[in-house]
Amino acid sequence: MCGIAGIVAFNMVGQLHMINLSRATLALSKRGPDYQGLFTHERVGLGHRRLSIIDVSASAHQPMEDESERYTVVFNGEIFNFQEIRERLIAEGQVFRTQSDTEVLLYSYIRHGEKCLEWFNGFFAFAIYDKQENELFIARDRMGIKPLLYVHDEDKFMFASEMKALKGFGFDKSLDKASILQYLQLTYIPAPFTVFKAVKKLMPGHYVRIKNKEVKFSRYYTIPYDKKAPLQASYEAKQKLLVDTLEGAVQRRLVADVPLGSFLSGGIDSSVITGLAARHVDKMHTFSVGYRDEPFYDETRYAELVAKKFRTEHTVFKLSNTDLYTHLHDILDYIDEPFADSSAIPVYILSQRTRQQVTVALSGDGADELFAGYNKHAALFRASQPSMMNSLLSLGGRFIPDSGSRGGAFSNALRQAKRYANGLQKSPKERYRLWASFTPVAEAVQWLSPQFFGAEDAHEEAYRWYALTREISEDSTINDYLYTDCQLVLPNDMLTKVDLMSMANSLEVRVPFLDKEVVALAFSLEESDKITKGIKKRIVQDAFREMLPAELYKRPKHGFEVPLMKWFQNELRSVILDDLLNDDFIEAQGIFQAQAIRKLKKQLFSSQPGDIQALVWSLIVFQWWWKKHMGDSVSEG
Structure with a gap:
């Protein structure tokens, strides 16, 4: 690397x-x-x-x-x-x-x-x-x-x-x-x-x-996806083929003349990679992060179960919110174009601490995009299935109250229900575009100053990422959405995040799920192999069920949300008000709509901020980037 x-x-x-x-x-x-x-x-x-x-x-x-x-x-x-x-x-x-x-x-x-x-x-x-x-x-x-x-x-x-x-x-x-x-x-x-x-x-x-x-x-390469010619084999045979293909991918990625280990989150994907690697490496080194201040997201107990089962040399890095915040400046300074996936912060810290022991780490990245592992995929699947619940939500979605938090089970469920109901009212293509976005395009335009992004700029080029959704139609299956994810989300968000944060710490991260043979197999499978009612990533879960601890199958996937809202209202409050989103700076910069930014700050520091943290974080990252890389210049571009 x-x-x-x-x-x-x-x-x-x-x-x-x-x-x-x-x-x-x-x-x-x-x-x-x-x-x-x-x-x-x-x-x-x-x-x-x-x-x-x-x-x-x-x-x-x-x-x-x-x-x-x-x-x-x-x-x-x-x-x-x-x-x-x-x-x-x-x-x-x-x-x-x-x-x-x-x-x-x-x-x-x-x-x-x-x-x-x-x-x-x-x-x-x-x-x-x-x-x-x-x-x-x-x-x-x-x-x-x-x-x-x-x-x-x-x-x-x-x-x-x-x-x-x-x-x-x-x-x-x-x-x-x-x-x-x-x-x-x-x-x-x-x-x-x-x-x-x-x-x-x-x-x-x-x-x-x-x-x-x-x-x-x-x-020279297009993902081999022929929706009219899926793999003709029994579900059991497909599972065995997945195990054999993925084990080959893992084994290939164990070649190194320096110390090698594996990320282990406690989820299915990293556990599968660790288990397969442990078949070929004695006392594999594994690494995970836990969150002292955010117990809802801490999955280290499951990681420790996996480590014990495969007898790995396991290290847990227990992080506090202060630990996360301490690295914020270094992370923002390393990013050299705006990139606001906040999960980059724990990836940076995990990479930094892992690098103290090994030079190469295996990762489970890519499995969700290939095999339908996100809540978005479950929602897209449910939305394609006629049901009384879908009809009721489509009609009554506007009555679901907005949730101001992602940090608890109930508030997170409320937020997702509102977003789901809004998507049900759209075509499959527009639904995917909505759920792939954090901010709808019409709203995003309103944050930009008319002098910077005026009517003459509101043409087809402004919506150019929509071209990546061309595979989606009225009769799309989950594979069409996954194919689109592999063109849009995977390379531009997930892989960019891992590359930037690992390379900032001189750590090589290898992703067996994105082996060319695994990708080819994944897109030869049918929708029912990957997702059914209530089960995401079905074939991955079933193929490795006997290999993994049973406890991994008994809890929902939480992911991780950085405590952005707490930072905005505490540690970053003065940075937001007096520096990055300061009224005078916004006016002089000429990119954002000053009145809209003032309203946003008022909402942010009110008792009901709503679900605006992704937008606020995007603005903070952009402004930090601007000050570091653009100085006081205002581009005419």
């Missing part, structure tokens, strides 16, 4: 940016604390920061050249089946100098071009430069586990693992207004867009070739 950066200059103006290659690469030091390497040739520059995982010797440092010195690679990620590919290349006559997956990746491309992407089972973003052809090839993994951002203009093409490296090169910082609108809706900005007009994200499953001044993007 590493950080990469690079530039291809098209002319002398672009070449001026090459002098910043070292500074841009250094900005990725937390992604790769072990070594920095640079490569330049004429108008091409490549930079690499290394976190040593496989073949930790100096011979595996990057940028890495082939024996002829024609090709040079910088690579972020891991190819988990590299030994298998290595043997294939040796049979073709290839001689290797290292034991690294980087060299295998390089020679795979040299011998087979972009076709090698079909072989790779892992996560990656890499760039390979061909001196002879003066061509740069860049690719990103299938599911978007590893990030890759770029700037392309008439003078240059620049790329990097994070925005902070691109800022090291320098680029136009005009804001993308439509992205800010989408951020207010979703709490993140979906690819390929970013908060800046000049910067884009390479889409998952895509590659790009840069030769001379020609830049050509191509797609």
Whole structure:
């Protein structure tokens, strides 16, 4: 796991940016604390920061050249089946100098071009430069586990693992207004867009070739989903296939030349990963976080049951709300485009403390999006089933009172009932868009100043993430919603969160559920394999029922909510009123509707704040980001 950066200059103006290659690469030091390497040739520059995982010797440092010195690679990620590919290349006559997956990746491309992407089972973003052809090839993994951002203009093409490296090169910082609108809706900005007009994200499953001044993007992977041809097998056979496929995925991800462990939340997904890993690793190290001040969300008891069953070396980090708040500044400072998923805070702390003992951690991420594990999925399924309850809620939803809290079972249920009733009144596509959002688009527009986001901006581009919902129709099954989640929520929220927070602490996190074989299997299953009335993630639960402690099946999934409202009304009160949402600052900034922000603050500090914490947190994160990265400038973008 590493950080990469690079530039291809098209002319002398672009070449001026090459002098910043070292500074841009250094900005990725937390992604790769072990070594920095640079490569330049004429108008091409490549930079690499290394976190040593496989073949930790100096011979595996990057940028890495082939024996002829024609090709040079910088690579972020891991190819988990590299030994298998290595043997294939040796049979073709290839001689290797290292034991690294980087060299295998390089020679795979040299011998087979972009076709090698079909072989790779892992996560990656890499760039390979061909001196002879003066061509740069860049690719990103299938599911978007590893990030890759770029700037392309008439003078240059620049790329990097994070925005902070691109800022090291320098680029136009005009804001993308439509992205800010989408951020207010979703709490993140979906690819390929970013908060800046000049910067884009390479889409998952895509590659790009840069030769001379020609830049050509191509797609090499689409999730294999044929809704008309599901897997023909018994439910019992499907369960066995899932167990075998996922165990293979876990086993592949145990390859490392450094200490390795596993996150263990006490939920089904991380418990399954831990149990499968424990079959192949003696005394597996496992890590979980507990919440002293939020007992409703503390699931460490279940994690300890799993650890005991699989005889792991288990460590629990018991956190207080003060612990969470203490890390807030560091987290907000590391984020270099607005991103307001508040669960990033405990992920950051878990990664930080886990890194003190291991360099690699397995995670259960991705299972919910593949197998229907969220409350949203249960709601979408229920909404598609005709019932008297749905009819009553659709008619009477407006009479359900608003809930001002997520921190208790009753208030959380009330909030969900209100949201469910509102969704029942919409078409399946509009229902998904509502439930995938924290703030409806019409409301989000109202938070923006007319001078910043006026009528001329309220066109189709402002709703561009809606294009990702094209698979959803009146007769959609849960698989259509999951396919959409894998285009929208998974890469842009969940995987972004884990990558940012783990890399901020130089920890590599591996996600077996997103193995290409597991993904293919998941989308060959039928709706009834994944969800039925009252049962989410059905096949995952059933396939591993005998392996896991029975107690895991006897309690609801709680997730975790950071105590944002308590912070707003206490520790962050003066920051909100006197700094980030200060009236004078809002007016001078010119982005948000000043009157709307004043009303929001009044509601926030009233006795009935309502369910506004996601919006307030989004505003706080944005304002923090603005002050750090934009200063006092007001973009005309």
